Amino acid sequence: MTPDRATQDYIGASDAHSAHNYHPLPVVVATGDGAWLTDVDGRRYLDMLAGYSALNFGHGNRRLVDAARAQLERVTLTSRAFHHDRFADFCTQLAELCGKDMVLPMNTGAEAVETAVKTARKWGYRVKGVSDGRARIVVASDNFHGRTTTIVSFSTDPEARADFGPYTPGFDIVPYGDLDALRAAVTDETVAVLLEPIQGEAGVLVPPAGYLPGVRELTRERGVLFIADEIQSGLGRTGRTFACEHEGVVPDVYVLGKALGGGVVPVSAVVADRDVLGVFRPGEHGSTFGGNPLACAVGLEVIAMLRGGEYQRRATELGEHLHAELGVLAGTGKVTQVRGRGLWAGVDIDPSYGTGREISEKLMARGVLVKDTHGSTIRIAPPLVIGKEDLDWGLDQLRAVLGA
Known part of the structure; x- marks a missing residue:
């Protein structure tokens, strides 16, 4: 996917004036809501990383934003x-x-x-x-x-x-x-x-x-x-x-x-x-x-x-579903191993389908954001507020990328 002009301009400015201690995916986020992000070109993405678990409660969580706003005053x-x-x-x-x-x-x-x-x-x-x-x-x-x-x-x-x-x-x-x-x-x-x-x-x-x-x-x-x-x-x-x-x-x-x-x-x-x-x-x-x-x-x-335990229960229930679906993918041979607990998974992709970075970029092109680590491994850790339908849609994109 070739980035639109606004995205290209932002990335160009970032590359020119910030130290290159990260190698982010070529997406420039502008807004977030729950498990979804929108970039500067208006494209929407399902966030399946959640800031490495910093965003367990999603983007713009009303309770948290209201607590922050009240204290700001x-x-x-x-x-x-x-x-x-x-x-x-x-x-x-x-x-x-x-x-x-x-x-x-x-x-x-x-x-x-x-x-x-x-x-x-x-x-x-x-x-x-x-x-x-x-x-x-x-x-x-x-x-x-x-x-x-x-x-x-x-x-x-x-x-x-x-x-x-x-x-x-x-x-x-x-x-x-x-x-x-x-x-x-x-x-x-x-x-x-x-x-x-x-x-x-x-x-x-x-x-x-x-x-x-x-x-x-x-x-x-x-x-x-x-x-x-x-x-x-x-x-x-x-x-x-x-x-x-x-x-x-x-x-x-x-x-x-x-x-x-x-x-x-x-x-x-x-x-x-x-x-x-x-x-x-x-x-x-x-x-x-x-x-x-x-x-x-x-x-x-x-x-x-x-x-109250609501978020722990959601992570348990949706996590069981996530791992069951990833287990099916592992059975196809396109995924070699799946690890994790709750709404958190490390997914080893058969290297013949690409590196973790390449898989992440292909998923980004289909509207899903994940991050690679250690070769052909990607991590899946969506906000705990994600809906089951959205989670399934994200998994569908992974299946499509792998031709499953």
Whole structure:
């Protein structure tokens, strides 16, 4: 599909004046409503990515927009130099949603992961008694926790890591899903195990049954924090509030982001009990915008929307339908594997039909937006508000692209 003039002009200006750290599909979004987007040329697209789960509640969700608009008329930022009247409610209600005592709010997911790393290290020195400068954190290969200097230091993705050294020490990498390797990596100097309950960027990889409970048991035995990065997997995406719930696991620390801001503002948080987050003292960590009034107002509405369970139920029901239909495609041989939980799927396309990028572009030409990762894999993660008819229409386009 050749872009229209308006799209070409926008893309040309972007290429000329912005750093090329992304390679977006050639679509220029102008408006959004629910699960649908409209570009600058008036074409409509079904959003089957939802901002990597940041838009779990859809574009322009009325409850979230109204909450933001009401707060915009009052106060948007105080910094943490002062109290504001939304902060206590946000922290209290998010802690209750997670079944924990305390919340440390930040802005982006990467900031929250950095905060979790700092929390684990400080906890290791103050509580566990690890010698200063010796704390280690075990992570999984093929992880994606962000792109800060510290985080790419324990990435195994060459694109994310190359040319950004020297790297931050203190991390041990083990294969994802391998409990024996994890057990061998934990030492007396290990302060935390940091994992995604489902690895999103790696292609929506679900670990083997029993892996997360095994991690939970091991970390308890060894006096190590279990940190669950639920930035993409949490807040309804998999059919539960948290993906860890599928295996009855409660980590020591939740790392949250993306959907916590409702697709309106960036909001993230680290949530844990007092014996973990209580290690911080004034001045040791912070953020000018972390926990700002606008963020708290939107976050409070997100929590209220999740509390009723409607979105979790939709993700479960529509997710079962999504995976059943993708399973049929897998039976044709055009799709080699499907993974995921709830309204979230990693779909491996037979390479003879094209790369993930080529499939994404063909779907875009038919009015469906997805994103590729790792060769011939595409990710499907529509807003949880998507209707079944729209979901089916999107799947029809995938069948058409594959000639199924």
